[in-house]
Amino acid sequence: MIELKNVRKAFSGREVLKGINIVFEKGKTNLIIGQSGSGKTVLLKSIIGLHEIDDGQILFDNRDFTHMRNRDRKKIRQEFGMVFQGGALFDSATVEENVMFSLNMFTDKTYEEKLDRVNFVLKRVNLVNVNHLFPSEISGGMQKRVAIARAIALNPRYLFCDEPNSGLDPKTGIVIDNLIREITEEYNITTIVNTHDMNSVTEIGDKILYLYLGEQNWVGNKDEIFNSGSEQLDNFVFATTLMRKIKNNFK
Amino acid sequence: MKLLTHFGRYYMLMAKTFAKPQKNSIYFKQTIKEIDKLGINSIGIVFIISVFMGAVITLQTRYNLENPLIPLYLVGLTARDTMILEFSSTIVGLILAGKVGSNIASEIGTMRVTEQIDALEIMGINSASYLIFPKIIAAIFINPFLNILSMFVGIAGGWVAAVSSGALSTADYLYGIHYAFIPYYIVYSMVKTVVFAFIITSVPAYHGFYVKGGALEVGKASTKGVVYSSILILLFNVIITQLMLAK
Numbered sequence: 478m479i480e481l482k483n484v485r486k487a488f489s490g491r492e493v494l495k496g497i498n499i500v501f502e503k504g505k506t507n508l509i510i511g512q513s514g515s516g517k518t519v520l521l522k523s524i525i526g527l528h529e530i531d532d533g534q535i536l537f538d539n540r541d542f543t544h545m546r547n548r549d550r551k552k553i554r555q556e557f558g559m560v561f562q563g564g565a566l567f568d569s570a571t572v573e574e575n576v577m578f579s580l581n582m583f584t585d586k587t588y589e590e591k592l593d594r595v596n597f598v599l600k601r602v603n604l605v606n607v608n609h610l611f612p613s614e615i616s617g618g619m620q621k622r623v624a625i626a627r628a629i630a631l632n633p634r635y636l637f638c639d640e641p642n643s644g645l646d647p648k649t650g651i652v653i654d655n656l657i658r659e660i661t662e663e664y665n666i667t668t669i670v671n672t673h674d675m676n677s678v679t680e681i682g683d684k685i686l687y688l689y690l691g692e693q694n695w696v697g698n699k700d701e702i703f704n705s706g707s708e709q710l711d712n713f714v715f716a717t718t719l720m721r722k723i724k725n726n727f728k
Numbered sequence: 729m730k731l732l733t734h735f736g737r738y739y740m741l742m743a744k745t746f747a748k749p750q751k752n753s754i755y756f757k758q759t760i761k762e763i764d765k766l767g768i769n770s771i772g773i774v775f776i777i778s779v780f781m782g783a784v785i786t787l788q789t790r791y792n793l794e795n796p797l798i799p800l801y802l803v804g805l806t807a808r809d810t811m812i813l814e815f816s817s818t819i820v821g822l823i824l825a826g827k828v829g830s831n832i833a834s835e836i837g838t839m840r841v842t843e844q845i846d847a848l849e850i851m852g853i854n855s856a857s858y859l860i861f862p863k864i865i866a867a868i869f870i871n872p873f874l875n876i877l878s879m880f881v882g883i884a885g886g887w888v889a890a891v892s893s894g895a896l897s898t899a900d901y902l903y904g905i906h907y908a909f910i911p912y913y914i915v916y917s918m919v920k921t922v923v924f925a926f927i928i929t930s931v932p933a934y935h936g937f938y939v940k941g942g943a944l945e946v947g948k949a950s951t952k953g954v955v956y957s958s959i960l961i962l963l964f965n966v967i968i969t970q971l972m973l974a975k
């Protein structure tokens with residue numbers, strides 16, 4: 478469980494997050510949605526401490542991360558798994574080395590044990606026979622999956638994904654979404670996913686936070702989103718012809 | 729003012745870099761990798777420039793000696809002392825600042841803009857220490873060997889030039905390079921090399937580590953890393969010389 482209390486963040490006077498209050502629940506895929514530039518990445522990075530927040534508080538299972546010393550933060554961070562918007566794979570390391578990285582750093586397992594784990598998580602994201610390729614040698618979708626594999630290698634308690642399926646075709650996107658949801662439920666992880674993809678929203682949105690220009694505009698789930706009562710959210714949800722057609726067919 | 733900010737941030741980065749390593753075995757492996765990448769890979773360039781510089785110094789010195797009363801062994805002596813005092817430490821340092829420095833700044837800068845450094849931080853890793861510490865240690869370890877190599881190769885280059893051009897006999901040259909040899913000069917040269925090794929690695933690392941933006945900024949950081957480390961090398965060259973050679 479990750480709890481946000483009145484989280485605020487500004488960059489040189491310009492407010493990007495204007496007081497976010499929400500509880501992201503354990504074992505659920507929590508989504509942060511919103512238009513490009515609405516503050517999703519900033520919020521996610523604020524939660525994990527890559528940005529220091531200006532006001533408010535962030536708690537990880539009641540542990541006050543915001544007012545914690547760096548040394549203690551590092552401990553909690555070892556419970557994090559993060560998939561960056563751009564993948565952020567170590568480009569001088571192979572797929573296998575990327576996934577094994579945190580195992581090398583934080584466990585004393587033998588190489589065989591680590592390799593077992595690496596192959597297990599790679600299989601989990603449907604990647605086989607790519608162990609010795611470099612990130613530049615695999616496709617964008619595969620890179621995303623390696624990033625997910627790397628994020629879950631150490632059995633994280635908290636999983637963060639910044640637009641895990643952006644730039645992918647809808648089918649691959651859904652595969653990745655479902656993968657994230659399955660992992661979340663299987664290991665009872667608190668997962669937060671940033672997305673502006675309505676496919677993801679309707680597929681995996683257990684709990685959804687809609688950001689509008691840095692404001693918390695609406696909170697609900699994937700079933701409630703079509704009747705949110707928020708004009709801004711409706712504009713977002715029904716932005717495409719496809720969604721409008723579906724809506725009209727329902728009427 | 730800006731200089732002060734830079735200095736403060738550089739200092740903070742170094743404090744982070746020299747924090748207790750999180751896992752010694754991994755740091756050891758990284759250091760070995762860096763020794764290969766920063767040191768072994770530089771042997772070629774150090775070898776080539778040292779040979780030619782030794783040769784040129786020898787020929788120039790010989791052709792400038794017009795007074796027949798000046799003994800010819802001075803040529804060997806000049807070649808030796810120039811290599812030891814200045815060339816093998818300072819000039820090689822400047823050249824490595826260009827080669828190694830730009831490499832380090834662009835590698836770390838790219839990792840910054842592609843969020844690889846953030847990824848390390850999020851895993852709970854001290855990214856500064858993990859990325860920079862092995863590079864500094866590797867250079868401090870391997871550069872003295874490059875320095876020695878440069879001295880030997882340079883002096884040998886002088887000999888080859890002297891003999892093959894007929895400008896000087898082997899006997900004169902050998903006598904010269906043995907004449908009035910001061911071992912302390914080697915110590916002085918080594919001290920400079922170690923200090924320069926620190927500058928060549930830490931300054932570009934600093935510029936790479938704090939890049940903001942994209943590929944363009946990485947390029948700029950790389951240039952800045954080389955320029956500033958070169959300036960610092962020249963500055964510390966004067967300081968160390970004053971401290972160690974002033975009578």
Ligand SMILES: Nc1ncnc2c1ncn2[C@@H]1O[C@H](COP(=O)(O)OP(=O)(O)OP(=O)(O)O)[C@@H](O)[C@H]1O
Nearest residue numbers: 488493511512513514515516517518519520562673
């Ligand atoms: N480091 C920063 N410094 C200054 N402003 C920033 C910084 N990072 C983000 N911003 C600003 O914060 C706002 C929100 O950006 P953010 O990256 O969170 O958007 P986003 O919702 O993730 O968009 P996208 O869907 O395109 O990824 C933008 O207006 C951006 O300019």
Ligand SMILES: [Mg+2]
Nearest residue numbers: 517518562639
């Ligand atoms: Mg974003």
